[in-house]
Amino acid sequence: MSTLLATAVGVLYATAIYLILRRSIVKLVIGLVLLSNAANLLIFTSSGLTRYAPPLIPEGASAVVDGIVADPLAQALILTAIVIGFGVLAFAVVLIHRAYEVVKADDMDQMKDTDT
Amino acid sequence: MNSAVALQTTLPILIPLIAGALSLVVWRSRQLQRGISVLGTGALLLASIWLLLSVYDNGIQVMYAGNWPAPFGIVLVADLLSSIMVLLTGITGLATAVYSLATISKKHEHYGYYPLMHLLLAGVNGAFLTGDIFNLYVWFEVMLVASFALLILGGERAQMEGAIKYVTLNLVSSAIFLSAIGLLYGLTGTLNMADLAVKLAEHQDNPMVQVVAMLFLMAFGIKAGAFPLFFWLPASYHTPRVAVSSLFAGLLTKVGVYALFRVFTLIFPLGDSLIRDLLLAMAGATMLVGVLGAAAQFEFRRILSFHIISQIGYMLMGLALYTPLAIIGGVFYIIHHIIVKSNLFLISGLVYRLQGSYDLKQLGGVWRSHPMIAVLFLIPALSLAGLPPLSGFFGKFIVIKAGVEAQHWWLVGIALLVGLLTLYSMIKIWAEVFWKAMPEGATAPAQQRGGTGLMVLTIVALATLTVLIGVAAEPVYKLAEYTAAQLLDSQSYIQSVMGVR
Amino acid sequence: MSMPNRPDSLILRVTGHFLLPLLIMFSLFLLLRGHNEPGGGFIGGLVASAAIALHLFFTSVQSARRLIWVDPRDLIGWGLCIAIASGLFGMFSGLPFLGALWVELSVPIFGMLKVGTPLLFDIGVYLVVIGTVLNILLALAEAEDA
Numbered sequence: 027m028s029t030l031l032a033t034a035v036g037v038l039y040a041t042a043i044y045l046i047l048r049r050s051i052v053k054l055v056i057g058l059v060l061l062s063n064a065a066n067l068l069i070f071t072s073s074g075l076t077r078y079a080p081p082l083i084p085e086g087a088s089a090v091v092d093g094i095v096a097d098p099l100a101q102a103l104i105l106t107a108i109v110i111g112f113g114v115l116a117f118a119v120v121l122i123h124r125a126y127e128v129v130k131a132d133d134m135d136q137m138k139d140t141d142t
Numbered sequence: 143m144n145s146a147v148a149l150q151t152t153l154p155i156l157i158p159l160i161a162g163a164l165s166l167v168v169w170r171s172r173q174l175q176r177g178i179s180v181l182g183t184g185a186l187l188l189a190s191i192w193l194l195l196s197v198y199d200n201g202i203q204v205m206y207a208g209n210w211p212a213p214f215g216i217v218l219v220a221d222l223l224s225s226i227m228v229l230l231t232g233i234t235g236l237a238t239a240v241y242s243l244a245t246i247s248k249k250h251e252h253y254g255y256y257p258l259m260h261l262l263l264a265g266v267n268g269a270f271l272t273g274d275i276f277n278l279y280v281w282f283e284v285m286l287v288a289s290f291a292l293l294i295l296g297g298e299r300a301q302m303e304g305a306i307k308y309v310t311l312n313l314v315s316s317a318i319f320l321s322a323i324g325l326l327y328g329l330t331g332t333l334n335m336a337d338l339a340v341k342l343a344e345h346q347d348n349p350m351v352q353v354v355a356m357l358f359l360m361a362f363g364i365k366a367g368a369f370p371l372f373f374w375l376p377a378s379y380h381t382p383r384v385a386v387s388s389l390f391a392g393l394l395t396k397v398g399v400y401a402l403f404r405v406f407t408l409i410f411p412l413g414d415s416l417i418r419d420l421l422l423a424m425a426g427a428t429m430l431v432g433v434l435g436a437a438a439q440f441e442f443r444r445i446l447s448f449h450i451i452s453q454i455g456y457m458l459m460g461l462a463l464y465t466p467l468a469i470i471g472g473v474f475y476i477i478h479h480i481i482v483k484s485n486l487f488l489i490s491g492l493v494y495r496l497q498g499s500y501d502l503k504q505l506g507g508v509w510r511s512h513p514m515i516a517v518l519f520l521i522p523a524l525s526l527a528g529l530p531p532l533s534g535f536f537g538k539f540i541v542i543k544a545g546v547e548a549q550h551w552w553l554v555g556i557a558l559l560v561g562l563l564t565l566y567s568m569i570k571i572w573a574e575v576f577w578k579a580m581p582e583g584a585t586a587p588a589q590q591r592g593g594t595g596l597m598v599l600t601i602v603a604l605a606t607l608t609v610l611i612g613v614a615a616e617p618v619y620k621l622a623e624y625t626a627a628q629l630l631d632s633q634s635y636i637q638s639v640m641g642v643r
Numbered sequence: 644m645s646m647p648n649r650p651d652s653l654i655l656r657v658t659g660h661f662l663l664p665l666l667i668m669f670s671l672f673l674l675l676r677g678h679n680e681p682g683g684g685f686i687g688g689l690v691a692s693a694a695i696a697l698h699l700f701f702t703s704v705q706s707a708r709r710l711i712w713v714d715p716r717d718l719i720g721w722g723l724c725i726a727i728a729s730g731l732f733g734m735f736s737g738l739p740f741l742g743a744l745w746v747e748l749s750v751p752i753f754g755m756l757k758v759g760t761p762l763l764f765d766i767g768v769y770l771v772v773i774g775t776v777l778n779i780l781l782a783l784a785e786a787e788d789a
Contacts (some may be wrong), residue, residue, distance in 0.1 A: 073324065109685065
């Protein structure tokens, strides 16, 4: 399973980087979406895949859980990263919308005024 | 735990957050927002002085957020490096807030300039103080979102174009950072930096550790504007308001540098590793590329932006040499650089106010009309170039001396050459903007509204600090020495965080 | 935008009017359920803003603004203030920032109710999320109308 997921992560990274290198800013943003998803999936995969119980402690039980449970921290990390990614990408979408209005082109090659 | 400790480590994050929330509540009133911004950053400065004094007296201060014990909860750790950075944030924050009163237009204030500025300061301070690697990521993002919004405030074409590059490269860097955290967590099962340092010591020969360290180097290298991926910086830093540029120039890249210092002294101590060689090469290339880029520019703020990059090289050189003296030099350089760089940007704004342009070819004759401003420019400019007795001289001197001691001759050569070229750049600005006569047919000063009193006040204050750091270099050196000793002694950091509560 | 701004759909309008109060109630339920069970301020806030976004789709920006009756920016400010204040309560009682305080209240009909600063924090987050999402959404919708 982790081999499969690792392959998926690799494909996601490759796709993301390919899209980021395109000239179209819409594709650029899609690439960024994929990139943040790839990172999230990487956290999920690398923190260990288990097929055991969810990390919930029944009411009244002691803090120590019997048997192996899934790692809740990795899930919390991913959740946080998704929330942050959502916020940042919402901003990026607004940005390219405004940039399109100003520059009137969906092409990074038209946006070279500030270089050099 | 002592509640004074809890208060003083939390306040540098809390004050800007509260100030930001309050100025959002009163967003209809300009006056209240301005008042809050100056009061808030003033209080931040006081709180950061308090923190530094207490860390200086009592050693590393640790705060366990939500009262969760060390490796499980998030900790805030204030060691000397963190508290120095927080103090510098306080200084830059207050200077920018006062300067903003005179320069930020009604429209920008209406679109939430002040809340964003406070949010940025909170993010920067959070990044400096946190002792948890994932929390560091969160603060980085807080800082980034605020900086994105500040960057495009106003919505001019150049801002949009610059922002796209800024956003893209910073998001790529964040994704790399996040991936590194994920791999690190898979490897060690912890996120607390002190705990990571302990756990990674057992994984020395695991090649994965090298991979993760390399990812961190890349992620923070982008944020710091270091050699291979620095293009976002000169493409965007000159586009927003000058107060914003100044805040960015002083603080944002330095957060990346701080993260490099923290990660590569505590978590992955630089021994004789591949990373260290890479970092040395990066430092040299960063210095050289930055200064050569600046030499080709004829726009005031673009020259300054390129110089940020070359200066970052010196700090990286301090870290990469990894001798006690080199780290001292790096810390000293950061202290000097933040103040000088912010000030130079503020001066470019003042010149713009007087003559209505940033283009060196359109400017001229400021020495004739405002000799005092010309002198004020010379102080930070010569300090940046590293002329004694100003602060920059000591920074460069220590770093280069460390390089000589470590016998990295080519790096020393580059550092000296870059110092010379920096001087050339500064003299170019001096000759074009201040010395030569006002060019024929240049746009007359477009009757800018508002006085320059507050602008001059902040510039004078920062210039005084520059001179003070130069004249009283001894105590600052001592402080940098303690800081370097603390950085190199990762055991004391680990014990303060993980030890008895 | 070249296409007519508000395509009028009877189905959307009718179901929207029914769904709006339900979604708001569901968001409040999520908000109160949080902390010990799945839910919380962030998710609740997203559901509430989705409800108002739905309203925006079949009415107009003005109507959506009237629906929330305060400016979204006020929501962000007050939400942040509430969230920070919830952390400060702990500090005044000798706990570090964000240290949790709990109070057991006996409310008639419901029985014992455990209320604490984390709930206050969640309410703050709830308001911030609604404020931020609607601020962006309304700004985009207004830009499209203009």
